[in-house]
Amino acid sequence: MWIRTPDRIEPVLWEGALVPASEAAVERLARDFARRGVKADVKKTVADANVLTIGQPETWKITDFFKPGTISDSDPMLAKLAEADFYVVRLGCSFRVKPKNVEVEWARFTVRLLPDADGRQPIAFDLHPVMVTQEIKRTIRLSVSPVLKFQQLEAEAGGAEWGWEYTELQPVISASGGGEAEPSWDYTVARGVSTVQGLKWMHMLVKAPKGMPAGQAALDLAADLKVRGGDLPVLFPRTGSAEPLTAKLWG
Structure with missing residues (x-):
């Protein structure tokens, strides 16, 4: 069974505009506008010209695909699934910007896996994609190997009978935080491309303490924008809560 990556984010967890990282950053850009004779309000230009959409995470338990009864006693997966x-x-997530007004030069999507009430802490055991540079890959299949690591397959390749299918991976992407509780993906514009834009899909293999009944994560995003030719760092808007955006993963 192959689970195809959808061509739109649904259901939507949050949608809105990224906001300037600080008043000081806004003032610096306003002074830059004044020097160059740009007649525009920084905050209004940013608010009107960028839309970020974050989807509700989707989760599958590995044992729904790898049934323990079908794994031999010598298979290393059995020990991992037991512990x-x-x-x-x-x-x-999805980036939409208005050309000529705002461009996204760099963005970082961060996931912080939260401990439960008993202090049990899950980690990101593996991540995908880890690194994509200067190419577009179409119809890539992603599965999980017997040692519980992501493996990338060409669409026509045999072997694995289940997994997730990407229609496209756009450069430049780099991930960090594998084996930790706070992984992230960085998106940077490639040569000849003016902005980070469109749908971005990420997969994370989470290792949770045995029997942990529910999992949650705090999602965050920061970016560097080029606004009418000037630089402006932006953040996911805070609403006074400790976490920027909390999402249920399982349970």
Whole structure:
């Protein structure tokens, strides 16, 4: 069974505009506008010209695909499944900007896996994509190997009978935080491309303490924008809560 990556984010967890990282950053850009004779309000230009969409994470438990009864006693997967629970979590976000007014030069999507009330802490055991540079890959299949690591397959390749299918991976992407509780993906414009834009899909293999009944994560995003030719760092808007955006993963 192959689970195809959708061509739109649904259901939507949050949608809105990224906001300037600080008043000082706004003032610097306003002074830059004045020097160059740009007649525009910084905050209004940013608010009107960028839309970020974050989807509700989708989660699959590995044992729904790898049934323990079908794994031989010598398989290393059996020991891993006995000591912890493993989940594949699909994350998605989308950038939409108005050309000429705002361009996204760099963006970082961060996931912080939260401990439960008993202090049990899940980690990101593996991530995908880890690194994509200067190319577009179409119809890539992603599965999980017998040692519980992501493996990327060409669309026509045999072997794996289940997994997740990407229609496209756009450069430049780099991930960090594998084996930790706070992984992230960085998106940077490629040569000849003016802005980071469109759908971005990420997969995370989560290792959770055995029997942990529910999992949550705090999602965050920061970016560097080029606004009418000037630089402006922006953040996911805060509403006074400790976490920027909390999402249920399982349970």
